Amino acid sequence: xxxxxxxxxxxxxxxxxxxxxxYKDSKKKFYCLEMFPYPSGKIHMGHVRNYTxxxxxxxxxxxxxxxxxxxxxxxxxxLPAENAARENNLDPKKWTEKNITEMKRQLKMLxxxxxxxxxxxxxxxxxxxxxxxxxxxxxxxxxxxxKETYVNWDPVEQTVLANEQVIDGKGWRSNATVQRxxxxxxxxxxxxxxxxxxxxxxxxxxxxxxxxxMQKNWIGKSFGCEIDFKIEGDLPIDTIKCFTxxxxxxxxxxxxxxxxxxxxxxxxxxxxEFKKFKDECSKTGTTEESIxxxxxxxxxxxxxxxxxxxxxxxxxxxxANFVLxxxxxxxxxxxxAHDQRDLDFANKYNLKVKTVVKPLDKNDNFKVHKEAYTGxxxxxxxxxxxxxxxxxxxxxxxxxxxxxxxxxxxxxxFRLKDWGVSRQRYWGCPIPMAHDKKGNIFPIxxxxxxxxxxxxxxxxxxxxxxxxxxKWKEIKIDGKELTRETDTLDTFVDSSWYFMRFCSPxxxxxxxxxxxxxxxxxxDQYIGGVEHAILHLLYSRFFMKAVKxxxxxxxxxxxxxxLFTQGMVCHETYKDVNNKWVSPEEVEKDKSGNVIHKITKTxxxxxxxxxxxxxxxxxxxxxxxxxxxxxxxxxWFILSDSPPDKDVQWSNQGVNAAYKFLQKIWNLNLGxxxxxxxxxxxxxxxxxxxxxFNNYILKxxxxxxxxxxxxxxxxxxxIYHLINKYMNQKVSNTCxxxxxxxxxxxxxxxxxxxxxxxxxxxxxxxxxTWPEIRKDSLKKQKTKIAIQINGKxxxxxxxxxxxxxxxxxxxxxxxxxxRKILTNKKIMxxxxxxxxxINYLVK
RNA sequence: GCCCUCGUGGUGAAAUUGGUAGACACAAAGGACUUAAAAUCCUUGCCCUUUUGGGAGUGCCAGUUCGAGUCUGGCCGAGGGCACCA
Numbered sequence: 067x068x069x070x071x072x073x074x075x076x077x078x079x080x081x082x083x084x085x086x087x088x089y090k091d092s093k094k095k096f097y098c099l100e101m102f103p104y105p106s107g108k109i110h111m112g113h114v115r116n117y118t119x120x121x122x123x124x125x126x127x128x129x130x131x132x133x134x135x136x137x138x139x140x141x142x143x144x145l146p147a148e149n150a151a152r153e154n155n156l157d158p159k160k161w162t163e164k165n166i167t168e169m170k171r172q173l174k175m176l177x178x179x180x181x182x183x184x185x186x187x188x189x190x191x192x193x194x195x196x197x198x199x200x201x202x203x204x205x206x207x208x209x210x211x212x213k214e215t216y217v218n219w220d221p222v223e224q225t226v227l228a229n230e231q232v233i234d235g236k237g238w239r240s241n242a243t244v245q246r247x248x249x250x251x252x253x254x255x256x257x258x259x260x261x262x263x264x265x266x267x268x269x270x271x272x273x274x275x276x277x278x279x280m281q282k283n284w285i286g287k288s289f290g291c292e293i294d295f296k297i298e299g300d301l302p303i304d305t306i307k308c309f310t311x312x313x314x315x316x317x318x319x320x321x322x323x324x325x326x327x328x329x330x331x332x333x334x335x336x337x338x339e340f341k342k343f344k345d346e347c348s349k350t351g352t353t354e355e356s357i358x359x360x361x362x363x364x365x366x367x368x369x370x371x372x373x374x375x376x377x378x379x380x381x382x383x384x385x386a387n388f389v390l391x392x393x394x395x396x397x398x399x400x401x402x403a404h405d406q407r408d409l410d411f412a413n414k415y416n417l418k419v420k421t422v423v424k425p426l427d428k429n430d431n432f433k434v435h436k437e438a439y440t441g442x443x444x445x446x447x448x449x450x451x452x453x454x455x456x457x458x459x460x461x462x463x464x465x466x467x468x469x470x471x472x473x474x475x476x477x478x479x480f481r482l483k484d485w486g487v488s489r490q491r492y493w494g495c496p497i498p499m500a501h502d503k504k505g506n507i508f509p510i511x512x513x514x515x516x517x518x519x520x521x522x523x524x525x526x527x528x529x530x531x532x533x534x535x536x537k538w539k540e541i542k543i544d545g546k547e548l549t550r551e552t553d554t555l556d557t558f559v560d561s562s563w564y565f566m567r568f569c570s571p572x573x574x575x576x577x578x579x580x581x582x583x584x585x586x587x588x589x590d591q592y593i594g595g596v597e598h599a600i601l602h603l604l605y606s607r608f609f610m611k612a613v614k615x616x617x618x619x620x621x622x623x624x625x626x627x628x629l630f631t632q633g634m635v636c637h638e639t640y641k642d643v644n645n646k647w648v649s650p651e652e653v654e655k656d657k658s659g660n661v662i663h664k665i666t667k668t669x670x671x672x673x674x675x676x677x678x679x680x681x682x683x684x685x686x687x688x689x690x691x692x693x694x695x696x697x698x699x700x701x702w703f704i705l706s707d708s709p710p711d712k713d714v715q716w717s718n719q720g721v722n723a724a725y726k727f728l729q730k731i732w733n734l735n736l737g738x739x740x741x742x743x744x745x746x747x748x749x750x751x752x753x754x755x756x757x758x759f760n761n762y763i764l765k766x767x768x769x770x771x772x773x774x775x776x777x778x779x780x781x782x783x784x785i786y787h788l789i790n791k792y793m794n795q796k797v798s799n800t801c802x803x804x805x806x807x808x809x810x811x812x813x814x815x816x817x818x819x820x821x822x823x824x825x826x827x828x829x830x831x832x833x834x835t836w837p838e839i840r841k842d843s844l845k846k847q848k849t850k851i852a853i854q855i856n857g858k859x860x861x862x863x864x865x866x867x868x869x870x871x872x873x874x875x876x877x878x879x880x881x882x883x884x885r886k887i888l889t890n891k892k893i894m895x896x897x898x899x900x901x902x903x904i905n906y907l908v909k
Numbered sequence: 910g911c912c913c914u915c916g917u918g919g920u921g922a923a924a925u926u927g928g929u930a931g932a933c934a935c936a937a938a939g940g941a942c943u944u945a946a947a948a949u950c951c952u953u954g955c956c957c958u959u960u961u962g963g964g965a966g967u968g969c970c971a972g973u974u975c976g977a978g979u980c981u982g983g984c985c986g987a988g989g990g991c992a993c994c995a
Binding site: 067275276279280283284286288290308309310311312323362387388389390392393394397398399400401405406407408410479480481596599600706707708709712714715717719720723724726727730765768774776777779780781782783784787850851852853854856857858859861862894895896897899902903905906907 | 910911912913914915920921922923924925928929932933934935936948949974975976989990991993994995
């Protein structure tokens with residue numbers, strides 16, 4: 067068997083693809099995009115899987131005649147660069163650029179059909195200049211605001227920490243106890259789009275349902291009403307507003323609970339007891355266990371709230387730890403019988419529990435004790451609300467009554483909060499704003515953009531490095547002396563519009579050339595990890611809608627028409643006798659099949675297969691695999707073993723098998739090239755071969771369209787067996803070569819180097835088109851039909867397609883086996899399904 | 910606690926959407942070629958029977974149907990998302 071040198075042909079074809087572009091003069095466009103990588107230094111198997119799947123789609127669509135856009139870029143701002151820079155005293159920019167060069171070299175080894183002329187990098191001022199323009203556009207439209215929020219403050223580092231930098235309530239670097247500090251920060255008002263973001267999810271037919279439900283839950287729309295409760299007491303407070311989804315349980319009202327941050331709290335600020343309580347609340351807020359335990363604690367005020375539906379009923383007002391300030395109005399009315407939290411609270415403080423809803427199968431004496439009743443039923447003990455059906459009429463009718471009496475009004479609430487985009491970091495896009503001494507805000511004039519990051523900054527200083535860049539901070543605009551904003555943008559902002567920039571990456575007059583944007587957008591197929599199901603995808607959807615408001619010529623309001631979320635790449639984990647993680651390279655099998663350490667020869671414990679991670683050392687380096695097996699084999703294996711949306715197990719045996727198979731294809735190609743033609747050709751055999759082959763084209767086409775790439779791979783194996791079989795039959799060389807070259811065309815998206823090399827050897831010139839499906843041949847074929855007796859399959863026979871029942875009955879009755887079984891039996895009924903099954907029901 | 914998804918051989922998985930369960934591949938065992946190894950090719954795959962055959966069988970229990978991996982109800986198990994959202 068001859069072996070092909072993959073490295074030679076890979077170099078050759080990759081070079082030729084750099085010159086050649088995919089663009090076609092076609093009306094049909096296809097924008098294929100994979101989530102761009104963070105330039106961490108080296109590509110990992112997750113990238114290989116992501117970009118291989120994308121490349122199959124891009125190459126397939128191109129062969130189908132689409133004009134394909136398939137770009138690549140770098141999500142290049144972010145904390146790791148800053149950390150690496152601090153540790154090694156480097157410039158984050160240089161560190162990032164070095165990583166990009168390295169990763170680009172590795173990605174090119176995979177033979178992806180990417181147009182590198184469109185490459186963008188978010189840390190490039192040519193990119194972030196336009197991001198700053200968009201920020202100002204959003205600001206002018208009222209989509210940007212400043213608000214005070216709590217942040218994780220590290221008192222030693224004098225900096226704000228991201229949630230993942232807080233470990234057990236302490237700073238990851240300083241180990242100091244993290245404080246809750248209020249800071250004024252920039253926000254994108256994404257919550258203004260709550261309704262639209264929810265509504266438009268239904269348009270996204272080619273998105274996984276899973277992602278849509280996750281977004282739906284995240285947006286969290288709920289229907290209810292707001293109610294003003296009258297307050298009695300010795301404080302100047304008339305009413306407190308609450309939001310509720312269960313106004314129908316108003317007669318079960320037994321306390322009113324406020325968040326400790328509610329405006330009423332200002333009257334208690336000097337009360338030492340209240341202060342103690344508030345401290346207690348902020349403590350339980352940070353530790354996860356206390357939330358899980360869910361202990362409800364409260365602080366009783368001297369205020370009373372009046373039930374709006376019954377003036378005679380007064381209930382106490384509490385501050386309670388389970389009431390959130392940033393949802394609803396930071397105040398809830400407590401109905402213990404029909405809300406578990408309220409019940410826990412009421413039981414702790416001995417508050418009244420009045421049952422006002424009974425399940426359908428219980429009588430009016432039904433009473434709630436330890437478990438709140440939240441299911442459907444009938445309203446009881448509630449005067450004029452009695453007998454309403456819960457929930458279908460009770461809620462709406464109660465709201466009607468409240469509205470009529472001017473006690474409350476219908477209200478829709480969302481959980482989605484505004485997006486805080488301020489980061490007190492150096493390595494990010496500067497926010498193009500300035501302040502005067504009075505606290506007024508001024509956007510930087512667009513002509514002065516970009517606001518560049520200052521260079522030669524000491525990143526080891528305390529606090530935000532930009533804050534200490536005195537010269538950089540001071541500016542003059544229209545003669546006014548101002549100070550620059552020193553916050554930079556969350557890196558999610560960078561990735562919220564890069565797909566728009568790819569449509570015209572070198573456009574200088576603005577973020578995008580509107581004609582090109584409208585031609586290419588939306589992204590037809592977006593591919594990436596499911597970990598971005600909520601934030602990145604939601605922010606990008608927000609951006610598209612916001613950009614549309616800045617420019618009424620923008621036609622799309624959704625950025626990603628199709629979304630595919632691929633699974634992770636996993637590998638077995640290994641631990642040595644000392645319970646330390648060991649990498650796959652350090653491990654081997656001895657003669658009796660035990661797993662041992664290569665050097666120490668000690669026993670290795672093989673653990674579960676888990677997502678490749680540095681910490682567990684179960685990483686396989688893609689480049690070393692490409693060096694051993696070639697890019698095509700790596701691509702082939704990563705596609706072959708599991709459905710693309712599920713996790714895949716990496717195995718060296720698997721990639722080795724892929725390598726062997728590709729060598730077999732190479733030899734099949736050589737074998738047919740060197741085959742001496744057959745003299746007595748059978749037209750019938752050729753037809754049979756052509757029809758079977760044609761069937762596979764149809765099958766694989768559908769499989770690719772449905773992302774069942776692992777099944778497509780399985781079918782390629784079957785085609786290989788098919789061609790191998792007919793190679794030894796009465797089939798002409800012309801017929802064989804014709805099918806073989808179609809086979810190679812099918813292989814192009816999967817293993818482009820090998821397929822192109824084989825096609826070149828075959829002397830086929832017009833190679834970049836997907837094989838045509840001949841519809842006429844599909845009809846002629848034979849089919850296999852199952853013969854069942856009483857629903858059990860007894861025999862399978864081959865018949866002509868589309869035969870009628872009588873015909874099939876007479877054929878099947880001729881079968882000896884069936885005749886035997888049917889002897890002395892009475893046929894009660896025959897069930898016949900064309901081309902599939904015939905079932906005799908006998909007695 | 911709430912929401913979502915998934916349970917098929919030793920392993921990864923297929924199954925035209927209610928119609929031949931286990932395609933395709935990995936691993937294992939046996940065999941062929943070879944002095945030998947590698948490479949390559951073939952066979953086997955749960956239970957009973959020497960074979961021909963037959964039987965059970967898609968997490969468990971019921972149901973609908975001529976027919977259920979697929980549909981319905983209940984249970985068990987695994988994974989993911991959310992976190993007191995009033």
